[in-house]
Amino acid sequence: MSTVEAPLYPIAVLIDELKNDDIQLRLNSIRRLSTIARALGEERTRSELIPFLSENNDDDDEVLLAMAEELGVFIPYVGGVEHAHVLLTPLETLCTVEETCVRDKAVESLCKIGSQMRGNDLIEWFTPLVKRLAAGEWFTARVSACGLFHIAYPSAPETLKTELRSIYGQLCQDDMPMVRRSAASNLWKFAGTVESAHLKADIMQMFEDLTQDDQDTVRLLAVEGCAALGKLLEPQDCAARILPVIVNFSQDKSWRVRYMVANQLYELCEAVGPEPIRTDLLPAYVRLLRDNEAEVRIAAAGKVTKFCQILSPELAIQHILPCVKELSLDSSQHVRAALASVVMGMAPVLGKDATIEQLLPIFLSLLKDEFPDVRLNIISKLDQVNQVIGIDLLSQSLLPAIVELAEDRHWRVRLAIIEYIPLLANQLGVGFFDDKLGGLCMQWLQDKVYSIRDAAANNLKRLAEEFGPDWAMQHIIPQVLEIANDSHYLHRMTLLRAISLLGPVLGSEITCSKLLPVVVNASKDRVPNIKFNVAKVLQSLISVVDQSVVEKTIRPCLVELSEDPDVDVRYFAVQGLQSIDQVTMSS
């Protein structure tokens, strides 16, 4: 530090930095607002820093976004909750800017601050702010206002509450669809704070108005919140007020609305209780499962298991199961994939007999689907069926499916099935595995795609963990070590990768006797990439084997590599030697 220190003016530093042309510097200084505030102390933060920030709102949106975020956690720096209200002014301005993400962040920060403020302060400072925004001239202010009512409302006195409700009602009928959309998507939050009498009267009126809006987009958002709103009501009120709207929407001519209903229906069921489910929601759901539009069927199919869980098994078998059969033959692969990802979960719900009799054929047909995602989704959930009926009934169809996926021409599909292999091994048991799948695991090690080879190596490690070292010695190691003689250097690299992963799992003895010689041998490879990977592997094995082996085998090998003509080989060899020294020193 310089010996003669000029006096330090934290605010001046900030002002100076914010004038800089380089946006990165401006951003950095905003990110360190709390440092400036702490240097200033609480009082001057309140009287100088915050007013300055309130004025400084003409910057890039990126800087404003950072400011909105910082201010949300600023209460400690202005002197605690009793002074929190000073933070409202700069955030209020940020609520009115054009850029959506700045506004959203400002609203989020205001909610954070408001939820900590004391009741009286909320009435004195927060509520007036909400009212000002709600009366804002430009729509951005009014859009932001909608997200703040649920903070202001609870502590307001009765007359103010009435006023707030009526203001929200006006926002629901605003001239700008932007505002109505915001009102619709925030309604359930606000509703959560409103007393039940007003909930039934005012809020439900707003909900009904919004669901009849002439803009599709507004209605859509009203539907989106209906389940959350329904849970606030008594079941019978929910059944009387929300249910009819939703059942009606489930037949809307816009597929987007029906899609939204398909997503919400299950949650709504939780809010209405058993009787309306049977009479109204179940038929609506069945209609959605048979919708003309694939997108709607996808959404509905994805909920099939959850829906069955709240129904009695008889109802599920009678009404849902026939649809599931149809969906398993759907013309859209995405529908089938959505079904396949959940249908296995129906087994525990329906019980053993129904599963064998009704579900098994569906599983089998999905397992033979022409679209790989469908098969993968089935395989990924195998454990759920295993618990109910055991795997034997499926295993005959399973193997061809796995083999086909293992050889799929898209590497992402191959990758996905490799990742399920340990799960399969666990479910199918050693016997099945040895016969059928062992070969595949080796085949992947020599795949054309790096990610597959890498995943294959990792897969061997997980199998060794699952079945133990003895099994690995017998079934994995011999085949793996054979690769050392492969003519392709990328395959030899994969071997090294596999060894570095298997070593720690198999333990010191096997590593020394079987793996290490192969590695040391590879250090004489003609390809430099192999050699520096040898150095890396040796480094990773230091912690696995005994000190004596390190000194006797690993060190000489690394010393030799450290004199290699190739610079990268030397680099990694030296690194290896260094870590040997560290280990020796610490022990």
Next chain:
Amino acid sequence: MLKQILIKLPRKLQKSDLLDSSGSDSGNHTSNSGNGVQCTNIGNSISSRLSVVKRVSSAVFPASIMVGVEAVEPYLSCTDVSILQKQSLFISKLNLCCEVSDFSDPDKTSAEQDLKHQTLIELVDFVSTGSAKFNEPAIAAMCKMCAVNLFRVFPPKYRSNSISGEVEDEEPMFDPSWSNLQLVYDLLLGFITYSSLDAKVAKKYVDHSFISRLLDLFDSEDPRERDCLKTILHRIYGKLMVHRPFVRKAVSNIIYRFVFETERHNGIAELLEIFGSIISGFAVPLKEEHKMFLWKALIPLHKPKLVGVYHQQLTFCVVQFIDKDPKLADSVIKGLLKYWPVTNSQKELMFISELEEVLEMTGMAEFLKIMVPLFRRIAFCLNSSHYQVAERTHLLWNNEHILNLVTHNRQVIFPLIFPALERNSENHWNQAVLNLTQSIKKMLCEMDEELVLACRQKMEEENSQSSEATEKRKLIWERLETAANVIPPA
């Protein structure tokens, strides 16, 4: 009192009928044995609803609706009937076309589809020859027919059906019923542009709800459809003056949603094209409302990443504004600087060409207000490692108007851009850019050698100080940090 009822009645009718037909799904069509049945059903229901009015005064209400539907078979050709009957035949044919056929179902007999197609062709001919007479019932029937056929919900954007899944499928979706839709659009256009059309009556049926649903269709993926819509909306704007403010407001709302919420819309280019000619029709001095449209809708439209799709139309609109009021130039340039792309070079190229167009219309007074931030940005662009961006920026100096502005303000501008030019000479990778930089430097020297020398000196000073400045900044923050830790937080 009676008049009021009469005015309201047809509209309500139209609405309820719409609901009827939209509520029925494709399954219902197959259950109808033929179109004739369906048509008379509609006719009967209309007449039965109207009979109430009829009792009150049949003289006031135009009788042709009833006559049209009940008395004239819609299958007759227009040439086969007397002039008197023509009008009622016209309406019954319009009503016949309200039956929406389901093209997605290949099993359906094509007979009724053919019939509708033929009828539509006849109607288009009938209107285009000028022999139609658009009285109120005809207008009502026309609007209803258009609404039933055109106003539909677009299907979701289909996921690619190929197993690959990795190939981006950009093929636009075409409605299978386009052949009919196109005829309906032709008919609507013919109707709106019909020379003897009474705008006072038409505006009751081509109302706000009709227009806003028409605007929703601009999101269609089919460029042919958007093209039809563009022409029609333009004509509506021209003919139905009362709806102009509504159209402007509704389009603004579409733009707001696009910019601030979804960033997805297929028809922005078409909407802007209409606006291009609307703006050129604005009276000067510009109303505040129109300027707001520039600031709140057009300028933010520079932000979405899809700007390339409609940039040409957008530039045209912006230029129209400045043409009307050159004082707007500085706020436009400020807007461009605000939304200047950071990483997207293609977009940057568009911005530079728009900037050039705008600058060309910018006067000295406005230029003075923005030149500092503007040339800071230009300095960055000169240095761009994307050679097209760098090249394009250098070419700004070929523009005489811009050069003139620069020359007059060289004391401010040279210091801003000279360091950038120097940086290019030192390490730009592209030979073409290097050459351009060289020639601009030469140009600057010829203009004011003394100033260039001063700039060079100042730059060298700054360069030597820059590491010092970084060091100083680090030190200040360290001291702040210490100070902050001395005073404990509450």
